[in-house]
Amino acid sequence: MSRALFLLPAWSTFGRQSLMAEVAKAFGRADRVADRAVGGEAQLRRHFSTLPAHWAPAALTRQADAGDAAGAAWLRADPAHVRPDINGARLLGLGERLSLSQDDVDSLLPALKPVFGDSGFALDAPVPTRWYLRLPREAKLPAFSAPDEALGEDLFEHQPEGPEGRRWRALLNEVQIVLHNHPWNARRAERGLVPINALWVWGGGVLPDAVSSAVSSAASDDDLVRALATVAGVAATRLPSAFEIGADAALYDLRRTRDLAALQRDWLMPALRALSDGTLTTLDIDAADGMRLRLARGQRWRFWRGAWVPPQPPSEQGA
Template identity: 50%
Template structure:
């Protein structure tokens, strides 16, 4: 039986790798001879191509809460991750969010004065993971749109806060939380020890756990907690392994953080092409962050006349 599985690699933007290539390189050859498609760019679009989520959307907080604590059913969840901001002459810039190296004991100390603030609003706050804090909201809660931390880091935090009547409530809660954290003695201790103080929260990723998540992916290899949470919901095995020989047909390999074209080609592409020629899988799909999509089949190596690579 001829396998028809597609093995997929998620890669950084094509432009990050293209400048490192020379004619004759494996990736250069694939880019010239493979079938090409321009698709929607960005991680949410990539997720939608590999996971069928109903209702549509990507409720990050509910998915990661289920992974962290297993209790996400029947509530709406909002991430309230610890962060560090630094004011300058004209703005308040977000410099860190999520992983600030907090211990569980530090989390509990910081949460203690925050619990009355959010509890009085009916939004209990908790931290089953030091880098991922959560607000538990009623199912019917209406939330403004909060951008993910990656869109806020390095920028003026105030420019990303929601507007309108609904947004006003969350701006107030954020301001009050910042005052509480600014005055917390633990932050003075962290500063004295050369660690970043936790002086803000960032709300994002709100929503309810999807009714179902389905995927044809046979195995996920990724260090991204959202992807792992999504895969767990879909029943897709998540494996921490960088061995090419054990990668099953139909796997999704997350290499978005790999910007070294030489390493990509030697450690991943060349061994995968050898396996493909042996008939282990049918199609190798390279999904780049800027919307370039390449689909390579073993027979494409005979397309000698194709030398042009995407811009």
């Protein structure tokens, strides 16, 4: 027997998609855990603890990728595609979404290194989809938006602010000019690929002294989740196509799911069947909007409880 934890996106992500009657009934009979802080970072902090308690995604993924994150501050500087529009520009893709290869790294990195080197920062790319800036440990950094917060949005709303922010805006503008003029992007266009015309800087900080977790395995397509697990000494894998019983206290990161029907078919219904036959002892649901449920086999006798109704999207509340 084992326990499972599903990380889900905010329920509003699913819009008007409907829950199956069996799933709504099971959720209605579940134990409700008090709502907690919202957002993806808050979700991960509930299940991975860092010491000290600062949040440094770049240092964590760097440690998992290269093992050399200690002793410096780090920023992710991921290759990105930005598209101008009538109101400004929008971030439309970065990292794994851009079909990056080592050829991209070998062609673009030499042109970009001097831009950052003049400021005392070292740029490298141990993985084609994840590029890094190494900074002095004491470097002061403005707040940068995580990619999930900025994807598809107007970049003006995600500019770093303050005196340090102005410095970084100038630096990243210079990067965009270099990339815009680089002949490699014409080669990418010939292969039907979008240009790499920006770097998205985010996740700054130093490597925590320790990372711990109550989960024993983590399955995710998010490199940060896998990095947290790796640094914590927890087994880390890619997300399978459907639910399968794993180690006790297994975490499954489903936050990128947008199709509620597929989520129910491939994950929730198989997990409910495993609860019914006793293969699974508990199933924890943790959504990015703070909604948390705990399901267990004995709850099937709670006949008096009605079906669970997902929170309404903000635009529909009070309608």
